[in-house]
Amino acid sequence: MRDEAEQIRQVQRIFNRVVPVYDLLNRVLSLHEDVRWRRFVSRSLRLGPGAKVLDVACGTGDLALAVAAHAQKPLVVGLDLVPAMLGPAQKKQRSSGARLALLAGDGTRLPFADATFDAVTIAFGIRNIPRRVAAMAEMNRVLKPGGRLYVLEFTAPQGRLVRALYLRYLARLLPWLGGLVSGDQASYRYLAETIMEFPPPPAFRQEMADAGLIAPRSHALTRGIAWVHVSERPLA
Numbered sequence: 367m368r369d370e371a372e373q374i375r376q377v378q379r380i381f382n383r384v385v386p387v388y389d390l391l392n393r394v395l396s397l398h399e400d401v402r403w404r405r406f407v408s409r410s411l412r413l414g415p416g417a418k419v420l421d422v423a424c425g426t427g428d429l430a431l432a433v434a435a436h437a438q439k440p441l442v443v444g445l446d447l448v449p450a451m452l453g454p455a456q457k458k459q460r461s462s463g464a465r466l467a468l469l470a471g472d473g474t475r476l477p478f479a480d481a482t483f484d485a486v487t488i489a490f491g492i493r494n495i496p497r498r499v500a501a502m503a504e505m506n507r508v509l510k511p512g513g514r515l516y517v518l519e520f521t522a523p524q525g526r527l528v529r530a531l532y533l534r535y536l537a538r539l540l541p542w543l544g545g546l547v548s549g550d551q552a553s554y555r556y557l558a559e560t561i562m563e564f565p566p567p568p569a570f571r572q573e574m575a576d577a578g579l580i581a582p583r584s585h586a587l588t589r590g591i592a593w594v595h596v597s598e599r600p601l602a
């Protein structure tokens with residue numbers, strides 16, 4: 367178990383460094399599947415006219431922009447701990463004209479009133495937050511009653527062959543390729559470790575329930591490498 371403060375500093379160091387190559391590495395390391403995963407989340411959102419969506423740990427803005435492109439054209443707020451990650455997000459927002467507001471902030475202390483958002487999303491961010499249950503309790507607080515939380519996250523797949531291949535990819539290829547492009551192999555080794563340590567879907571759904579969310583369910587993408595976990599703020 368890592369020390370929490372040190373883990374947060376490490377996350378800040380890593381994401382400050384990888385900004386220039388972050389999007390490129392996402393595409394290369396996921397064989398472009400990451401674009402499809404974010405589009406899947408956006409299309410899964412149940413939104414009505416005038417909806418507001420919060421994207422926590424928005425990074426360079428790819429999920430926030432995919433959500434802003436939803437048929438209901440919601441107003442999206444993207445929040446990230448590392449201001450440097452928001453630079454590319456701002457550029458993309460300007461060139462696309464998307465209804466997207468960006469701000470720096472901590473997902474465990476959201477600067478919004480209770481019951482503000484119709485949906486909250488977070489992609490590949492929850493595993494970087496040491497106090498996951500506290501963070502999801504905050505997301506629950508800012509959701510309107512009946513609103514949904516969508517968590518897109520990696521998990522080491524359970525099928526024997528895919529798991530063996532994937533663990534090898536995480537332990538060797540990801541740090542090597544990440545290091546080659548970013549010059550920072552240690553950061554990619556750390557990111558690989560956080561994936562290997564992330565709880566399997568049933569345990570993660572229990573964490574959602576511990577955060578006060580109801581009806582947790584999960585959907586596997588790309589043979590269980592990535593998952594979308596969905597749950598709801600109770601109506602009362």
Ligand SMILES: C[S@@+](CC[C@H](N)C(=O)[O-])C[C@H]1O[C@@H](n2cnc3c(N)ncnc32)[C@H](O)[C@@H]1O
Pocket residue numbers: 377381422423424425426427428429445446447448451471472473474488489490491494495
């Ligand atoms: C792997 S990136 C994901 C970015 C983006 N959501 C995507 O799909 O590409 C993880 C992001 O989580 C952010 N992050 C880590 N801890 C956070 C926290 N406590 N609050 C808000 N953002 C956080 C990092 O700064 C980083 O931008």
